[in-house]
Protein backbone atom coordinates (compact mmCIF):
# COMPACT_ATOMS: atom_id res chain seq x y z
CA UNK A 1 0.00 0.00 0.00
CA UNK A 2 2.86 2.33 0.93
CA UNK A 3 4.48 1.71 -2.45
CA UNK A 4 1.21 2.34 -4.23
CA UNK A 5 0.92 5.76 -2.61
CA UNK A 6 4.53 6.56 -3.44
CA UNK A 7 3.90 5.59 -7.08
CA UNK A 8 0.75 7.71 -7.17
CA UNK A 9 2.44 10.76 -5.74
CA UNK A 10 5.29 10.46 -8.22
CA UNK A 11 2.73 10.28 -11.04
CA UNK A 12 1.30 13.54 -9.73
CA UNK A 13 4.72 15.20 -9.61
CA UNK A 14 5.45 13.97 -13.13
CA UNK A 15 2.16 15.35 -14.35
CA UNK A 16 2.97 18.79 -12.90
CA UNK A 17 6.42 18.91 -14.46
CA UNK A 18 5.11 17.80 -17.86
CA UNK A 19 2.44 20.50 -17.51
CA UNK A 20 5.21 23.04 -16.97
CA UNK A 21 6.94 21.97 -20.19
CA UNK A 22 3.71 22.46 -22.13
CA UNK A 23 2.94 25.84 -20.62
CA UNK A 24 6.46 27.13 -21.31
CA UNK A 25 6.19 25.89 -24.89
CA UNK A 26 2.80 27.55 -25.22
CA UNK A 27 4.09 30.89 -23.95
CA UNK A 28 6.93 30.79 -26.43
CA UNK A 29 9.59 33.48 -26.53
CA UNK A 30 8.77 36.31 -24.18
CA UNK A 31 10.27 39.47 -22.67
CA UNK A 32 11.96 37.47 -19.86
CA UNK A 33 14.36 36.03 -22.35
CA UNK A 34 15.74 39.49 -23.24
CA UNK A 35 17.07 40.41 -26.66
CA UNK A 36 20.55 38.93 -26.66
CA UNK A 37 20.50 35.20 -27.57
CA UNK A 38 16.86 34.80 -26.59
CA UNK A 39 16.38 31.61 -28.62
CA UNK A 40 19.23 29.91 -26.79
CA UNK A 41 17.83 30.93 -23.40
CA UNK A 42 14.39 29.66 -24.36
CA UNK A 43 15.81 26.32 -25.54
CA UNK A 44 17.87 25.94 -22.36
CA UNK A 45 14.77 26.56 -20.28
CA UNK A 46 12.83 23.87 -22.19
CA UNK A 47 15.76 21.48 -21.88
CA UNK A 48 15.90 22.01 -18.13
CA UNK A 49 12.15 21.37 -17.74
CA UNK A 50 12.34 18.26 -19.91
CA UNK A 51 15.21 16.81 -17.94
CA UNK A 52 13.35 17.38 -14.69
CA UNK A 53 10.31 15.60 -16.19
CA UNK A 54 12.58 12.72 -17.26
CA UNK A 55 13.99 12.55 -13.74
CA UNK A 56 10.45 12.31 -12.32
CA UNK A 57 9.58 9.64 -14.88
CA UNK A 58 12.54 7.49 -13.85
CA UNK A 59 11.66 7.96 -10.17
CA UNK A 60 8.18 6.78 -11.02
CA UNK A 61 9.50 3.75 -12.91
CA UNK A 62 11.58 2.78 -9.88
CA UNK A 63 8.64 2.97 -7.52
CA UNK A 64 6.38 1.10 -9.96
CA UNK A 65 8.99 -1.61 -10.40
CA UNK A 66 9.38 -2.10 -6.67
CA UNK A 67 5.61 -2.43 -6.52
CA UNK A 68 5.65 -5.13 -9.21
CA UNK A 69 8.31 -7.17 -7.49
CA UNK A 70 6.05 -7.15 -4.47
CA UNK A 71 3.17 -8.41 -6.60
CA UNK A 72 5.31 -11.10 -8.20
CA UNK A 73 6.47 -12.57 -4.93
CA UNK A 74 2.86 -12.54 -3.85
CA UNK A 75 1.59 -14.54 -6.83
CA UNK A 76 4.63 -16.68 -7.45
CA UNK A 77 2.90 -20.05 -7.31
CA UNK A 78 0.26 -19.18 -9.90
CA UNK A 79 2.57 -17.42 -12.38
CA UNK A 80 4.76 -20.50 -12.76
CA UNK A 81 1.90 -22.34 -14.42
CA UNK A 82 1.13 -19.41 -16.72
CA UNK A 83 4.71 -18.89 -17.90
CA UNK A 84 3.93 -20.43 -21.29
CA UNK A 85 1.42 -17.75 -22.24
CA UNK A 86 3.43 -14.89 -20.76
CA UNK A 87 3.51 -11.74 -22.88
CA UNK A 88 5.04 -8.36 -22.30
CA UNK A 89 2.25 -5.93 -21.50
CA UNK A 90 3.57 -2.95 -23.44
CA UNK A 91 5.05 -4.63 -26.45
CA UNK A 92 2.07 -6.28 -28.12
CA UNK A 93 0.86 -6.07 -31.74
CA UNK A 94 -1.98 -3.55 -32.34
CA UNK A 95 -4.25 -6.42 -33.44
CA UNK A 96 -4.02 -8.01 -29.98
CA UNK A 97 -5.01 -4.72 -28.34
CA UNK A 98 -7.95 -4.39 -30.76
CA UNK A 99 -9.07 -7.92 -29.91
CA UNK A 100 -8.94 -7.34 -26.17
CA UNK A 101 -10.94 -4.10 -26.46
CA UNK A 102 -13.49 -5.70 -28.78
CA UNK A 103 -13.97 -8.62 -26.42
CA UNK A 104 -14.58 -6.21 -23.52
CA UNK A 105 -17.03 -4.32 -25.71
CA UNK A 106 -18.99 -7.55 -26.29
CA UNK A 107 -18.73 -8.63 -22.66
CA UNK A 108 -20.08 -5.35 -21.22
CA UNK A 109 -22.85 -3.94 -23.41
CA UNK A 110 -23.48 -1.12 -20.90
CA UNK A 111 -20.00 0.28 -21.56
CA UNK A 112 -19.78 2.34 -24.69
CA UNK A 113 -16.24 2.02 -26.06
CA UNK A 114 -14.50 3.77 -28.89
CA UNK A 115 -10.80 4.10 -29.50
CA UNK A 116 -8.23 5.94 -31.56
CA UNK A 117 -4.46 5.88 -31.96
CA UNK A 118 -3.44 9.53 -31.76
CA UNK A 119 0.15 8.67 -30.76
CA UNK A 120 1.14 6.17 -33.48
CA UNK A 121 0.56 2.67 -32.15
CA UNK A 122 -0.83 3.32 -28.67
CA UNK A 123 -4.55 3.36 -28.05
CA UNK A 124 -6.60 6.00 -26.29
CA UNK A 125 -9.88 4.43 -25.28
CA UNK A 126 -13.00 6.50 -24.64
CA UNK A 127 -15.39 4.82 -22.27
CA UNK A 128 -18.85 6.04 -21.45
CA UNK A 129 -21.03 4.49 -18.82
CA UNK A 130 -24.71 5.32 -19.20
CA UNK A 131 -25.42 8.95 -18.39
CA UNK A 132 -23.13 8.81 -15.37
CA UNK A 133 -19.54 9.17 -16.43
CA UNK A 134 -17.01 8.95 -19.19
CA UNK A 135 -13.33 8.16 -19.09
CA UNK A 136 -10.31 8.55 -21.34
CA UNK A 137 -7.92 5.63 -20.89
CA UNK A 138 -4.42 5.82 -22.39
CA UNK A 139 -2.67 2.53 -23.10
CA UNK A 140 0.93 1.59 -23.75
CA UNK A 141 0.46 -1.70 -25.53
CA UNK A 142 -1.97 -3.47 -23.26
CA UNK A 143 -0.90 -1.59 -20.15
CA UNK A 144 -3.19 1.15 -18.85
CA UNK A 145 -0.96 4.16 -18.43
CA UNK A 146 -3.27 7.06 -17.61
CA UNK A 147 -6.96 7.60 -16.87
CA UNK A 148 -9.12 10.71 -16.66
CA UNK A 149 -12.72 10.41 -15.46
CA UNK A 150 -15.25 13.12 -16.26
CA UNK A 151 -18.96 13.66 -15.97
CA UNK A 152 -21.48 12.84 -18.66
CA UNK A 153 -21.52 15.75 -21.13
CA UNK A 154 -18.11 17.19 -20.16
CA UNK A 155 -15.48 17.45 -22.87
CA UNK A 156 -13.20 14.44 -22.65
CA UNK A 157 -9.43 14.56 -23.03
CA UNK A 158 -6.35 13.22 -21.26
CA UNK A 159 -5.00 16.57 -20.12
CA UNK A 160 -7.69 18.37 -18.15
CA UNK A 161 -9.51 17.55 -14.94
CA UNK A 162 -13.25 17.43 -14.44
CA UNK A 163 -15.01 20.57 -13.23
CA UNK A 164 -16.72 18.45 -10.57
CA UNK A 165 -15.12 17.28 -7.36
CA UNK A 166 -16.87 13.88 -7.57
CA UNK A 167 -15.20 13.03 -10.90
CA UNK A 168 -11.82 14.37 -9.78
CA UNK A 169 -12.09 11.95 -6.85
CA UNK A 170 -13.04 9.15 -9.29
CA UNK A 171 -9.99 9.98 -11.42
CA UNK A 172 -7.82 9.64 -8.32
CA UNK A 173 -9.42 6.30 -7.47
CA UNK A 174 -9.08 5.13 -11.08
CA UNK A 175 -5.31 5.65 -10.75
CA UNK A 176 -5.30 3.48 -7.65
CA UNK A 177 -7.32 0.82 -9.52
CA UNK A 178 -5.04 1.01 -12.58
CA UNK A 179 -1.99 0.29 -10.38
CA UNK A 180 -3.82 -2.33 -8.35
CA UNK A 181 -4.96 -4.38 -11.36
CA UNK A 182 -1.72 -3.97 -13.32
CA UNK A 183 -0.28 -7.35 -14.24
CA UNK A 184 2.77 -7.74 -16.49
CA UNK A 185 1.99 -11.44 -17.01
CA UNK A 186 -1.78 -11.25 -17.66
CA UNK A 187 -2.28 -7.79 -19.19
CA UNK A 188 -5.65 -8.62 -20.81
CA UNK A 189 -7.03 -9.78 -17.47
CA UNK A 190 -5.77 -6.51 -15.91
CA UNK A 191 -7.69 -4.47 -18.50
CA UNK A 192 -10.85 -6.58 -18.00
CA UNK A 193 -10.62 -6.21 -14.21
CA UNK A 194 -10.20 -2.45 -14.53
CA UNK A 195 -13.27 -2.24 -16.81
CA UNK A 196 -15.30 -4.39 -14.41
CA UNK A 197 -14.29 -2.02 -11.63
CA UNK A 198 -15.25 1.12 -13.57
CA UNK A 199 -18.61 -0.41 -14.51
CA UNK A 200 -19.49 -0.64 -10.83
CA UNK A 201 -19.97 3.15 -10.92
CA UNK A 202 -23.12 2.85 -13.05
CA UNK A 203 -25.16 3.47 -9.89
CA UNK A 204 -22.78 6.13 -8.49
CA UNK A 205 -25.60 8.52 -7.60
CA UNK A 206 -28.04 5.87 -6.31
CA UNK A 207 -25.90 3.64 -4.11
CA UNK A 208 -25.81 4.22 -0.37
CA UNK A 209 -22.51 3.66 1.41
CA UNK A 210 -21.97 0.11 2.61
CA UNK A 211 -20.72 1.29 5.99
CA UNK A 212 -22.82 4.33 7.00
CA UNK A 213 -25.86 3.62 4.76
CA UNK A 214 -26.09 7.29 3.77
CA UNK A 215 -26.03 8.54 0.22
CA UNK A 216 -24.03 11.69 0.89
CA UNK A 217 -21.02 12.35 3.07
CA UNK A 218 -19.32 15.78 2.89
CA UNK A 219 -21.58 16.48 -0.08
CA UNK A 220 -20.31 13.52 -2.12
CA UNK A 221 -21.83 10.13 -3.01
CA UNK A 222 -19.80 6.98 -2.24
CA UNK A 223 -16.85 7.53 -4.63
CA UNK A 224 -14.80 4.52 -3.56
CA UNK A 225 -15.45 0.99 -4.83
CA UNK A 226 -13.76 -1.84 -3.00
CA UNK A 227 -11.25 -3.28 -5.47
CA UNK A 228 -12.28 -6.87 -4.73
CA UNK A 229 -15.98 -6.77 -3.84
CA UNK A 230 -16.81 -3.56 -5.83
CA UNK A 231 -19.01 -2.39 -2.95
CA UNK A 232 -19.58 1.36 -2.59
CA UNK A 233 -18.02 3.39 0.23
CA UNK A 234 -17.48 7.03 1.01
CA UNK A 235 -13.81 7.98 1.10
CA UNK A 236 -14.18 8.44 4.88
CA UNK A 237 -15.87 5.03 5.31
CA UNK A 238 -13.41 2.85 3.34
CA UNK A 239 -12.83 -0.50 5.03
Ligand SMILES: [Zn+2]
Nearest residue numbers: 209212234237
Ligand atom coordinates in the same frame (compact mmCIF):
# COMPACT_ATOMS: atom_id res chain seq x y z
ZN1 LIG B 1 -20.29 6.20 4.31
